[in-house]
Structure formats: C-alpha cells, structure tokens
Amino acid sequence: MEDPIDYISIASNKPKGARPYFxxxxxxxxxxxxxxxxxxxxxxxxxRMDSIERLLDEKGVVSREDxxxxxxxxxxxxxxxxxxxxxxxxxxxxxxxxxxxQMANPDKTLHEIADDIDKM
Amino acid sequence: MAKNLPPTYDKIAKHDVFPETTxxxxxxxxxxxxxxxxxxxxSQGNATAFKNRVQPKFMEEKGRDxxxxxxxxxxxxxxxxxxxxxxxxxxxxxMRQQAGRSLTxxxxxxxxxxxxxLNQGKDSLKxxxxxxxxxxxxxxxxxxxxxxxxxxLFEGDVSNAANYDGGLFVTxxxxxxRYSDGGGKAMADWMKANNPDFKPKRILDIGCGIGHNTLPIxxxxxxxxxxxIDTGRPMLSYGHARAMSLxxxxxxxxxxxxxxxxxxxxxxxxxxxxxxxxxxxxxSIYNIMKEIHRCLKPNGITMHxxxxxxxxxxxxxxxxxxxxxxxxxxxxxxxxxxDIDPIDLLEKSGFDREQFMQIGAQxxxxxxxxxxxxxxxxxxxxxxxxxxxxxxxx
Numbered sequence: 001m002e003d004p005i006d007y008i009s010i011a012s013n014k015p016k017g018a019r020p021y022f023x024x025x026x027x028x029x030x031x032x033x034x035x036x037x038x039x040x041x042x043x044x045x046x047x048r049m050d051s052i053e054r055l056l057d058e059k060g061v062v063s064r065e066d067x068x069x070x071x072x073x074x075x076x077x078x079x080x081x082x083x084x085x086x087x088x089x090x091x092x093x094x095x096x097x098x099x100x101x102q103m104a105n106p107d108k109t110l111h112e113i114a115d116d117i118d119k120m
Numbered sequence: 121m122a123k124n125l126p127p128t129y130d131k132i133a134k135h136d137v138f139p140e141t142t143x144x145x146x147x148x149x150x151x152x153x154x155x156x157x158x159x160x161x162x163s164q165g166n167a168t169a170f171k172n173r174v175q176p177k178f179m180e181e182k183g184r185d186x187x188x189x190x191x192x193x194x195x196x197x198x199x200x201x202x203x204x205x206x207x208x209x210x211x212x213x214x215m216r217q218q219a220g221r222s223l224t225x226x227x228x229x230x231x232x233x234x235x236x237x238l239n240q241g242k243d244s245l246k247x248x249x250x251x252x253x254x255x256x257x258x259x260x261x262x263x264x265x266x267x268x269x270x271x272x273l274f275e276g277d278v279s280n281a282a283n284y285d286g287g288l289f290v291t292x293x294x295x296x297x298r299y300s301d302g303g304g305k306a307m308a309d310w311m312k313a314n315n316p317d318f319k320p321k322r323i324l325d326i327g328c329g330i331g332h333n334t335l336p337i338x339x340x341x342x343x344x345x346x347x348x349i350d351t352g353r354p355m356l357s358y359g360h361a362r363a364m365s366l367x368x369x370x371x372x373x374x375x376x377x378x379x380x381x382x383x384x385x386x387x388x389x390x391x392x393x394x395x396x397x398x399x400x401x402x403x404s405i406y407n408i409m410k411e412i413h414r415c416l417k418p419n420g421i422t423m424h425x426x427x428x429x430x431x432x433x434x435x436x437x438x439x440x441x442x443x444x445x446x447x448x449x450x451x452x453x454x455x456x457x458x459d460i461d462p463i464d465l466l467e468k469s470g471f472d473r474e475q476f477m478q479i480g481a482q483x484x485x486x487x488x489x490x491x492x493x494x495x496x497x498x499x500x501x502x503x504x505x506x507x508x509x510x511x512x513x514x
Contacts, residue, residue: 004229005225005228005273005274007221007222007225007226007228008222010221010225010273011218011219011221011222011225012218012221013221013266013267014266015217015260015261015264015265015266015450016259016260016261016266016268016450017260017261017450019210020206020210020447020448021207022197022202022203022204022206022207022210023203023207028207029207032207032208032211033207033211033214036208036211036212036215037215040148040151040152040155040215043147043150043151044144044147044148044151047143047144047147047150047151048143048144048147051143
C-alpha cells in the first residue's frame with residue numbers, strides 16, 4: 001500500500017506553462033476565481049438541499065409544499081432568521097464596513113504605528 | 121420548458137473502474153457543465169465587441185483595418201467583455217480539473233486496485249517501459265490537465281486517466297454521449313455507411329487514450345482486431361480495464377509511440393486518429409503520417425478527426441477566436457497545425473494527392489433527447505463538430 005497522497009493539495013496543482021491573466025490587474029482575476037469557486041460551492045449546497053427536500057417529501061416526512069409555504073410561526077423564530085441574514089450580509093461585506101470606519105476615523109498605517117511604538 | 125440544459129452527471133455510463141462520486145462531487149460537475157454551457161453564450165459577446173467597438177476604434181485611430189491576427193488580438197485583449205469571458209473560461213477549466221482531481225486522487229489506491237484486478241493475466245494489454253513520452257507531450261499539460269496523460273504519482277497510479285474519463289462529460293456538457301464516444305461512433309458509422317464492402321481485419325487507433333473512441337470502432341467491426349496505442353501508461357491501463365469491464369474482446373492496448381510504430385509494413389487495413397494530431401508537434405506530425413503510410417496495407421484507409429479547418433473565407437476574427445484554446449487552454453499545436461495543408465501532409469507521407477478526402481462530422485450522442493440543439497451557439501473548441509480528413513492508400 002502506497003503512502004497516502006495529499007489529494008487536497010494535488011487537486012489544485014497548476015498545469016505546465018505560465019498562466020495567462022486577462023484583466024489588467026491580476027488581483028481582479030484572483031478575486032473572480034475565488035468568487036466563482038464559492039459560487040460553485042453554493043450551487044452544490046443548493047443541490048444538496050434539493051435532494052434533502054425531495055427525500056423528505058418522498059418519505060412523507062415533510063412535503064415540499066410545506067417547505068415552500070413555511071413562514072415563521074412566532075416572533076422569536078422571525079428574529080432568529082432575520083438576525084442570521086443580517087449577520088451573514090455583514091460578514092460578506094466586511095471590507096466595505098472597514099473602509100467606512102477608516103473614512104470616518106482616518107487611521108495611521110502600521111509603518112507609522114511601528115515608528116511610533118519604536119519611540120514608546 | 122427550459123432549453124439547452126446539459127444532462128446531469130449521473131447519466132454518464134459507469135463501468136467497473138469508473139471513479140466513485142459523492143452527491144456533492146456530482147453537484148459540482150453539474151454546476152460546471154452548466155457553466156460551460158452558459159459561457160458558450162457569453163462567448164458570443166466577443167464577436168459583438170469586436171464588430172461594434174474594437175474594430176471601429178482601431179480603424180478610427182489607425183485609419184486602416186487589422187493587418188494580422190496579432191494586431192487584432194492585442195486590441196481584443198483590452199476589451200472588457202473579452203477579458204471577462206476569457207477569465208471565466210480559464211477559471212472554469214481550472215475548476216473542472218480541480219473537481220476531477222480531488223475526487224479521483226482521494227480514491228487513487230482503490231482505482232489502481234480495481235484496474236489491476238481487471239488487467240491481471242490479460243495479454244491484450246502490452247506495456248513497455250522503453251517507450252518514451254514524446255517531447256511535444258512533455259512540453260505542456262494539454263487542456264490544463266496537470267501531469268498530462270503520462271504522470272503516475274506512484275507505480276500503477278491511474279488517477280489522471282480516471283479524471284479524464286469523467287471530466288470529458290463535464291467539459292463537453294454531455295454532448296459526446298454517455299461514454300464520451302460520440303467521435304468514434306461518428307467515424308464507425310461513416311465508414312460502414314460509405315464503404316459497405318470494406319471489411320477491415322486489423323485496425324489501429326493512434327493516441328487512443330482511454331479508448332473511448334476506439335471501442336465504437338471495435339463494436340462496429342467485431343471480427344476485426346483493433347489495437348489502440350498511446351504513450352501514457354495510466355491511460356492504457358485504465359482504458360484496457362474499462363474495455364474489459366464493458367465486455368470488449370477484440371481490442372488490445374499497446375504502449376507505443378506514434379512516430380515509431382512497433383508494427384510491420386502493410387499490416388493494417390485502417391489507421392485512425394481522433395482529436396490526436398493537434399496534440400502532436402510540427403515535425404512529429406510528418407513522421408507520424410509517414411509511419412501510418414508504412415503500416416497501411418494497399419487499399420487500406422487512414423482517417424483523422426480534427427478541429428475544423430481554417431478556410432480562406434473565414435474572417436481574421438474567426439481564425440483568431442478559434443485560437444483561444446491554443447494559448448489559454450494549453451493546446452499549443454492546435455493553432456500551429458492550421459498552417460499545415462492536410463493534402464500536403466498526406467502527399468509528403470506517401471499518399472496520392474487524388475486520394476485525399478475531407479468530410480464534416482458531428483458527434484453521435486446517445487443522450488440527445490432533442491432538447492439540446494435549439495439556439496445553441498457554436499462554442500469553439502467545445503462543440504462536437506469536426507473536420508475529418510484522410511486517404512485510401514493505393
């Protein structure tokens with residue numbers, strides 16, 4: 001039996017040849033690639049949810065109609081669900097919040113702080 | 121009713137060495153097949169961008185039209201739509217490789233075991249350590265497949281072959297059929313229909329890979345001995361096990377190099393290549409064709425399924441966009457091969473000029489339920505529409 005191979009790292013190996021970049025700024029391409037991979041994982045999750053819903057329906061546990069017509073039954077559930085959305089969006093758009101904080105309270109760079117600390 | 125939906129991955133044909141997939145791995149492939157299909161539509165925007173803004177801007181600035189493909193390419197490279205489409209397409213190819221590699225390499229040991237079980241004691245698989253992978257295959261990982269056709273991460277590793285087997289279905293969005301054999305089927309059907317009296321006894325398929333296009337020929341001519349050759353060991357081992365599992369008895373897989381065929385003069389009735397020549401090199405292609413001529417019997421035939429030819433009536437833009445895969449999907453000879461005249465290639469290899477023939481071919485797809493063709497744009501390098509050329513040896 002061979003040593004187990006590191007398939008996670010191997011899966012992402014680059015092919016031979018320098019990679020072409022199409023946007024002027026490679027950062028845009030990097031972000032697009034990461035975003036598309038996440039987009040794919042969301043689609044995978046969506047398909048899994050669909051499988052679960054159909055299985056529940058088939059087995060008579062919960063019908064798809066029940067799921068489609070579900071609405072929160074009380075204020076607590078409503079709050080929990082809305083809070084989840086709120087937190088989720090805040091998480092995704094973190095960088096914009098941080099840029100706004102910086103705009104409101106312009107901060108020193110870490111190089112400047114390092115120089116400051118050097119004198120402390 | 122939604123149109124142009126690719127078949128789901130579970131429709132792919134299984135066999136005893138086919139890699140196992142989890143629910144999420146199949147879902148990932150479903151996403152990628154749909155993304156490929158979607159990008160074929162996005163690619164149509166390139167022509168619009170060229171016509172409506174790239175070309176007019178160039179003409180306004182220079183007072184003339186493009187003089188060559190390089191000039192045109194430089195101008196298109198600055199276009200936002202082209203950049204977005206290109207980046208997405210490259211990204212999709214890379215995601216396809218990663219998705220396939222993660223699922224095959226995680227079961228690499230099991231795949232090896234399954235393949236060994238089917239191959240053990242069979243003389244229809246002939247591996248030969250002395251056969252070297254030719255330099256044109258060592259220079260690049262064709263279609264961004266890291267490690268190409270020959271790499272084994274350990275002795276007997278067939279992961280890359282298994283990745284190729286499942287991945288074809290995703291990249292082509294299922295248009296080659298359940299066994300990804302639409303090209304081989306088209307060829308076999310053409311031969312039978314157009315040459316009903318031709319009864320080949322010995323058939324050679326050069327660059328057979330996992331044999332997906334070899335098997336339909338073996339099925340059409342059950343009395344013939346069909347030999348597939350390749351330099352990639354994992355492809356041959358996996359391909360042989362695949363053929364055994366599918367019940368083929370008239371196919372052999374032999375490790376051999378196309379420009380040094382280990383066969384006697386005039387020993388084959390039919391020598392075939394399918395989507396192989398564009399993955400060779402500028403010198404080798406002539407050596408290979410000479411070997412084909414040497415090994416063909418008189419009144420034998422050679423046929424080659426390839427990408428569509430560039431024709432004189434094709435616009436400069438059309439030729440340029442068809443080159444995309446050459447440089448961005450690592451198929452470098454794809455573009456250069458278009459500079460070769462196939463008639464000249466055959467004539468220099470010993471065939472008679474008058475024997476040259478050329479036909480168009482389209483994949484025969486057993487998954488086609490009629491919902492997939494409407495309004496489908498041609499996706500250069502993905503569409504199962506090919507040029508087939510060849511000659512009878514007289």
